Amino acid sequence: MNFAFRLMFRDIRSGDLLTLLLALVISVSTVTSIGLFIDRLQLSFEQESANLLAADRLIRSDDDIPKEWEAKANELSLQAAQRTSFTTMMFAGDSLQLSQLSAVTDSYPLKGAYLVDDVLFGTGKRSTDTPKQGEIWVSSRLASLLKLNLGDQVEVGDASLKVSQYLVRDPGSSTSAFAISPRAVMNMADLAATNVIIPGSRVRYSLLLAGSREALDEYENWITPRLSEGQRWQTPTQRGERIGDTIGRAESFLLLAGTLAVVMSGVAMALASARFVKRHLMQVAILKTIGATPKLLGQLFLLQLSILFMVGALIGLGIGWGLQEIIASLLSGLMSTTLPEPSISRLWLGAATGLISMVVFCLPLMSRLIKISPLSVLQPNARIELNGFAIYVIGFIGMFGLMCLYTNGFLLPSIMTAAILGIALFVAAIGWLAFKLGRSLTSGATSGWQIGLASLYRRLIPNLFQLLVFTLIIMLTLILIGVKSSLIADWQQQLPEDAPNHYLFNVQANQIDQINSDTTQLGLKKSDWYPMVRGRVTAVNNTTIQSLYPEERGEPELYERELNLTWSDTLGKGNELVEGDFFAEGLSVELKAAKEANLEMGDELTINIGGNIITLPITSIRTVDWGSMQPNFYLILPKSALEDYPANFVSSLFISDAQAQAFYRAMAHFPTVSILNVGDILKQIQTIVGQLSQAIQLVLLCILSAGALVLLASVRSTLEERLEEGALLRVLGARGALVRQALLVEFGALGFFAGLIAAIGAETCLLGLQVFVFNAEASFHPLLWLLGPAIGIVVISTIGIFASRTVLKVPPVLLLRGL
Amino acid sequence: MPRNTAIKVSNLTHTVTSNTGDLTILKGINMEIKESESVAIVGSSGSGKSTLLGLLAGLEVNTSGEIFLYEQEFSSQSEEQRALVRGQYVGFVFQSFHLLPSLQAIENVMLPAELKGDKEARNKAEALLEKVGLSHRLTHYPNQLSGGEQQRVAIARAFASNPKILFADEPTGNLDEENGKLIIKLLFDLNQSQGTTLVMVTHDNELAKMCDRQLVMSAGQLTEKSL
């Protein structure tokens, strides 16, 4: 075996092993860095969402939380806290106000922090404490409504509590738009003394948990069968719709990017393996002539590959880790928070990618290699069939398996695999046609143009293969660029700088004029007023909801709860008519809600509005841009149906930090008006989007460099033949310029076709991805059609000329002999 | 002195599949070669000489018939066994040298001995290269050597395993006259000094005449050339 090492050392010296090593390092490091980076981002999202939840997990219940639930949490060494929220009347002096009150245990919040201030309408400082026994924190709005100052007493039921802080934000505050009213938080220990919770009160009990993932999973398994109706297990990933969407899509993007990196690595490994085998044909044949047995050769290559794998994986993991650290630190310069450390356990993914791609791409070729008959290598007329069908199949299955492993699912790998197969067929057909045409144009090669095109045709099979590789790499690049730009554009469009960040609810008709003049005076931009009447859908086409959904399970949102109904003379901002006539005397339903409830034009809904029953047909369906932060409604009724009911009005507006204090003071004149500030949530979304956009750009850059390396490797793999040909041409008397022109034409044409086909493939893939993975609308990407061929021509001819520059410099005699 | 039989071939045929369909290159060959004999195989290009030589060396399995190398029949053996026989009995010199381009001259020559785990591989290789007059070129790579020099390295490599039979396929075909003569002298010297059986394909009449026997390959058949 000493011999094996010596042979390997000599192989390394000649650079033949290095190509394989390089491919291995590229694949391990790309997959590792992206894998680790995604992990860090995910951890960071989870942390941020945990802050919103105030815990890692939460159980919501309509009834008191059983004692043993908390005991179980302690048993699993989980941190636990409880929160009890309800609406109650609060009194101070001769003022009274209905408020949203929560009582929390001392350990609350497990994640995130309160923002409190000792100045009315202040911006707040972080506090992970809770109000002490006998104390209460009230929101500035509640304080101004009840005319409270710090140190004043406020009465909650039978108890009297001292105001010790102004509450700015509650870490677990619900993002639901209708959980509004002045808020306060008190200590759980005082709750019993208030006597406000009596049987039948509407109370929401929460048990909050935090701890290791394993313990949480175990707890989830334990609790799930014990949950009854009205009790829900919540994880941070079930986030508010907008954040969830944003992060979900970014995760999909990163996953996609990682998958594409896996494919690229596979291509790189396949290329390098093929080159390795080609370069070792002669070695194997000669070793065999001098008596090397297949067994010995097998051991020899296995040993070489094992050492290669270990070295390559180590280097790759190292580089991957470093790269990911660089991306993270570049990013943390732009982010307020630092990313959490990645989990070391994620490293196996990179190593596994390296191992599997070596096994599926190298081993089958190697086993063929050692079986090759030496005579057929040495006999110039014999054809050596190395790339059997089986080898492609193994490679394909391996690649698919890797993608599945990577994405933990089948959807994305299936789309990608179908795309690659489709592209392969397409390339075969198109390429063959194109080259065939090319030849008929090139009979009698005299110019560089003709020599280049003729040369394309002469090596039809290798060129088609190369075309396929180029196409794949360019296509993957285009897909990523396409997804990236549409994602970022989407987000930016979703969240304009001055998107409304406050809602006004419960406004009475007679208050509208005053509020309008106040806001105009303050220079605030406000949406229209929408009248709001509460009502519930009770029947569809005269069948009651109860009989449609007897178990109350899977009830569409439209029927589940009381809805806010409105009427409007205009199709509001962010609304778009899909079907029907908005102004007809009937219902206008939001598209997604209609789909969820299987409703169509003409279906009749029966609605109970404060005891009165009306039945109306659906006369229009519209889409709503929920990101617009305008007041939006599932159901819009004709004015005639609603005008006799007492309505509240709702509006939304943008208030900058500078205007906030003045606005809150002005609104203190309207104690019954509820104000919901969604600015914090919006800001959080905006930061996350900002971070994600940066992250995505960096990951894209990473993959593009990997792609460029693969292209380089691919060009290099045919370099030997091209060198020979270039030298031969020059021996035959061609000028250097002619050879250069021929090469340029050859690579340029390959690049152009690859780019064009890649654009077709990318557009098709994007369609599939948008519809199936990103759940977005399909759209057309004209940029790709320009970018594809441009990248193809420019990048491939540059790489080609760069890699083949030796052809033009080295004396032909040397080349002919050296090969 | 009755000499042992080194090679015995009976009813050897060989068929290959090529682009244009099946091609029977050898059509029933019979022959016998004694130990330390020198035999020339002549015949027009494409008549199947190289194929025959490759089969004799066990580089591929013949389609039918039998080949005995020192009483051992090739076609009944596994590839593993054939390789071992090759390592023990056979040396091969090609028309186009076939040195490993990534190895230095000395490393090329060391290969057979290293394969057997011989610790003295380097010393032996040096001695052999000295014998072929290349002691000043030990660490050169094949593409730094002239054709004649490359072929001398190849011969040194062929003799490195002390083969009982040396196959040479047009060893001078790619060389000028002067280098050719040098190579031929080397081959015959070694053939004589080590008692090696020499089987050589050649187009060179002079060279053929130097051999004990001449066999003519024609249309897949082998006949003895009467002297």
Ligand SMILES: Nc1ncnc2c1ncn2[C@@H]1O[C@H](COP(=O)(O)OP(=O)(O)O)[C@@H](O)[C@H]1O
């Ligand atoms: N593996 C093979 N596949 C296809 N054709 C072959 C193969 N081996 C040999 N041939 C063909 O068989 C004929 C004999 O070849 P060869 O033995 O090299 O002839 P020679 O050495 O006498 O010139 C040639 O025409 C050659 O092209």
Ligand SMILES: [Mg+2]
């Ligand atoms: Mg021949």
